[in-house]
Amino acid sequence: MWRPGWSSPWWVTSLYAGSVFGVLTFVTDLARGYGAIAATAAGVFGGIFFGLVMGLVNRRLAERVRRQVGDVRRSDERVISKAARRGPVPEDPELRTAALRLAQLRAEQAHRWDRLSSLFFFAMTALSVYLAVSDGAGWLMATAGFAAVAVAAMREPRRLDRRVDELRGGGQSA
Numbered sequence: 001m002w003r004p005g006w007s008s009p010w011w012v013t014s015l016y017a018g019s020v021f022g023v024l025t026f027v028t029d030l031a032r033g034y035g036a037i038a039a040t041a042a043g044v045f046g047g048i049f050f051g052l053v054m055g056l057v058n059r060r061l062a063e064r065v066r067r068q069v070g071d072v073r074r075s076d077e078r079v080i081s082k083a084a085r086r087g088p089v090p091e092d093p094e095l096r097t098a099a100l101r102l103a104q105l106r107a108e109q110a111h112r113w114d115r116l117s118s119l120f121f122f123a124m125t126a127l128s129v130y131l132a133v134s135d136g137a138g139w140l141m142a143t144a145g146f147a148a149v150a151v152a153a154m155r156e157p158r159r160l161d162r163r164v165d166e167l168r169g170g171g172q173s174a
Contacts, residue, residue, distance in 0.1 A: 007066070007074050010059035017058070018051020032138055068105045069098045089167055100167040107160035114157045121150035 026043030030036070072080060076095060083090050083099035084106060090096045125146040132139035 007062070007077060010055045010062075013058040013062075014051040014055025016051075017054035018047040018049075021050040021054075022047020065102065065105065068101050070101070072098050083167070084163065086163070089169075096167060100164065103160060103164045103167055107157060107164055110153075110157040110160050114153060117153040118150050121146050121153060125150055 022043040025046045026039050029039035029042050034042070069080065072094075076098070079090065080095060080098045080102055083095065084102035090099060125143055128139045128143040128146055132143055
């Protein structure tokens with residue numbers, strides 16, 4: 001699936017994020033029993049707002065990534081981004097160095113935010129459990145989603161530290 005890279009203009013990220021959010025909002029509002037007009041309005045206005053916010057936030061993040069990684073070809077962005085997360089370590093020293101720098105940036109950010117984000121998503125899990133009990137079982141999907149993100153936020157810093165070590169050593173990931 002296509003998605004904007006870190007060299008994409010901020011408005012492309014805005015359109016992408018806003019469209020995805022708007023469609024998901026529309027579908028979930030319809031599933032929760034809201035009328036088509038209310039679901040459409042929530043999807044459109046929510047998508048516009050979310051898209052603008054995410055476009056501006058992602059512009060700042062992309063600037064940080066570009067400073068950390070350096071100038072790379074647009075065609076290599078996806079390879080570098082994937083190599084920073086998982087998979088075989090790139091043989092090309094230029095790509096491996098860029099992937100290492102990106103993985104280091106992500107690890108630094110994950111360590112900075114791991115406790116706060118885990119706490120936030122565990123709190124959202126508890127809130128969605130309460131809402132599932134008081135408002136209906138429709139909140140159970142949100143509960144599962146929040147719990148999964150909370151656990152992932154706890155594990156991400158250590159996973160990225162292992163990936164940084166793999167990229168430094170030039171070995172294959174397990």
